[in-house]
Amino acid sequence: MIQLCPCGSTLSYQNCCNRIHQDQKLAETAEQLMRSRYAAFCLRLIDFLYDSFHPQTRRFQKKSEIEQWAKENNWQELQIVKSTTSTVEFKAYYMDLRGELHIHHEKSNFKRLNGIWYYYDGQLKA
Numbered sequence: 001m002i003q004l005c006p007c008g009s010t011l012s013y014q015n016c017c018n019r020i021h022q023d024q025k026l027a028e029t030a031e032q033l034m035r036s037r038y039a040a041f042c043l044r045l046i047d048f049l050y051d052s053f054h055p056q057t058r059r060f061q062k063k064s065e066i067e068q069w070a071k072e073n074n075w076q077e078l079q080i081v082k083s084t085t086s087t088v089e090f091k092a093y094y095m096d097l098r099g100e101l102h103i104h105h106e107k108s109n110f111k112r113l114n115g116i117w118y119y120y121d122g123q124l125k126a
């Protein structure tokens with residue numbers, strides 16, 4: 001059975017975000033990296049989530065907190081609202097531990113370093 005990619009691309013996971021999870025530099029655009037980070041939340045790939053933070057902001061992250069955020073929530077769907085060369089605005093739908101549906105609406109900033117895209121930071125949207 002083909003496993004569809006959790007990022008919602010309608011491609012198989014093998015042909016979509018799995019490639020980027022194996023090798024981050026295969027993300028050719030900020031949006032591809034963003035999608036692969038969403039898929040990593042769904043699949044709880046904590047090391048990938050940590051490593052895809054830009055080195056300048058990674059030091060503020062804790063793997064244990066990323067893991068808790070990934071595990072506590074049941075990720076439902078990703079919607080890309082708008083993407084540019086270095087920003088992606090998205091809505092991620094998730095169910096919390098009590099089964100309530102939430103929307104994480106964020107505009108994220110991405111930066112390239114040595115040809116590799118990284119998540120830099122983001123602003124939550126109301």
Ligand SMILES: [Zn+2]
Pocket residue numbers: 005006007008009016017018035036039
């Ligand atoms: Zn994907």
